[in-house]
Amino acid sequence: MEAIPRELIEQAQAGDIEAFEKIYRAASGLVYSVALRVTGNRQEAEEITQDVFVKIYRSIRDFRFESSFKTWAYRIAMNTALNAYKRMARDMHRREDFDTVIETRAADTDTVKELVGQEERQQRETLLESLLTLLNPDQRACIVLREIEGLSYEEIAQVLRVNINTVRSRLKRAREMLLAHTGTLT
Amino acid sequence: MDCKRIQELLITDYMDGEASAEIRQQVKAHLAVCAQCREFEQVLRQKVAAPFENLEAVKPPETVWQGIKEVITAESEAQEPVPQQVPVTIQRMFDFLRQSFAVRRPAFALSTAFSILLVVFLFAQGPVRRQMAVNDYIQEQSTIMLSLNTPVNGDLDQEINFGTSIERYLF
Numbered sequence: 001m002e003a004i005p006r007e008l009i010e011q012a013q014a015g016d017i018e019a020f021e022k023i024y025r026a027a028s029g030l031v032y033s034v035a036l037r038v039t040g041n042r043q044e045a046e047e048i049t050q051d052v053f054v055k056i057y058r059s060i061r062d063f064r065f066e067s068s069f070k071t072w073a074y075r076i077a078m079n080t081a082l083n084a085y086k087r088m089a090r091d092m093h094r095r096e097d098f099d100t101v102i103e104t105r106a107a108d109t110d111t112v113k114e115l116v117g118q119e120e121r122q123q124r125e126t127l128l129e130s131l132l133t134l135l136n137p138d139q140r141a142c143i144v145l146r147e148i149e150g151l152s153y154e155e156i157a158q159v160l161r162v163n164i165n166t167v168r169s170r171l172k173r174a175r176e177m178l179l180a181h182t183g184t185l186t
Numbered sequence: 187m188d189c190k191r192i193q194e195l196l197i198t199d200y201m202d203g204e205a206s207a208e209i210r211q212q213v214k215a216h217l218a219v220c221a222q223c224r225e226f227e228q229v230l231r232q233k234v235a236a237p238f239e240n241l242e243a244v245k246p247p248e249t250v251w252q253g254i255k256e257v258i259t260a261e262s263e264a265q266e267p268v269p270q271q272v273p274v275t276i277q278r279m280f281d282f283l284r285q286s287f288a289v290r291r292p293a294f295a296l297s298t299a300f301s302i303l304l305v306v307f308l309f310a311q312g313p314v315r316r317q318m319a320v321n322d323y324i325q326e327q328s329t330i331m332l333s334l335n336t337p338v339n340g341d342l343d344q345e346i347n348f349g350t351s352i353e354r355y356l357f
Contacts, residue, residue, distance in 0.1 A: 010274045017258060024251060032246040049246045053254045058261075061277075127237050146202060147238035153204050168198050175197050175234050182233035 031077040037144040038081035040129045074159040139174035
């Protein structure tokens with residue numbers, strides 16, 4: 001994510017929608033990425049991204065520059081995405097209806113396959129989603145922030161509001177889980 | 187360090203670049219002589235790290251921004267009356283003052299209440315003191331009159347008249 005100048009945030013705090021749009025252009029990628037990797041569903045990720053930026057707009061006047069804007073945005077994105085993921089999992093469990101997600105992924109698969117030269121990319125995406133579904137929400141959050149977003153342990157701890165040892169422990173368990181299933185995934 | 191400790195480091199701090207230079211050196215030295223840990227590291231990189239590497243950056247479709255813009259524009263217009271935008275620095279100053287008073291509110295309220303009570307007390311004391319002074323003065327003058335051996339049944343207006351205003355007021 002490109003750095004967002006303080007002046008731009010201050011303009012958005014004063015109600016400047018154009019300034020807020022610039023912030024959106026700079027930060028929407030990370031929010032969407034987190035939402036997509038946590039939920040594994042593009043439509044859900046789009047709704048989460050919209051929800052996150054509406055929340056950011058409503059609370060941006062309260063942003064006091066005590067943490068970085070990036071950390072703040074990651075925190076809101078991750079909380080919203082995890083809540084959505086838990087709700088999806090609960091709904092699926094309650095109805096025992098996994099077709100929605102399977103159909104969504106199948107639709108995505110068809111779209112990608114139509115694109116020439118994108119087969120490898122599709123395979124990687126499928127593998128990635130399969131790996132992430134092995135993890136519980138806490139482990140998934142840590143892996144997404146570390147492996148995909150490239151955050152340090154300290155940054156992950158700040159985003160998730162846990163201590164560094166918890167981050168380390170969750171990453172260790174997540175990777176042990178991935179290692180244990182590698183034989184079935186390749 | 188034994189293999190278990192080395193593999194714990196490989197799967198966390200070493201793999202993520204969080205280990206110190208000293209720890210990294212110890213791990214490398216161990217890997218140079220331990221085939222089992224070398225194999226563990228290779229599997230880790232191939233099966234756990236590689237799937238996440240060099241992913242394409244994803245971006246939300248433009249419709250997402252359109253949706254956000256609709257919501258925030260509607261919310262901005264719904265805020266009536268449209269507030270004049272207070273500069274952020276002034277807003278910060280107000281926030282600071284509000285926080286300062288919020289912290290000291292009990293002491294501030296106590297001192298204000300004490301000041302009000304003091305003012306009320308002083309004002310209430312004024313007329314009483316003035317009345318007491320007049321009474322004292324009358325008492326003192328009466329004592330002087332008596333000490334001058336003034337006839338008790340006499341006509342004071344006629345017998346005692348030094349022509350002063352206080353005597354006209356009193357007698």
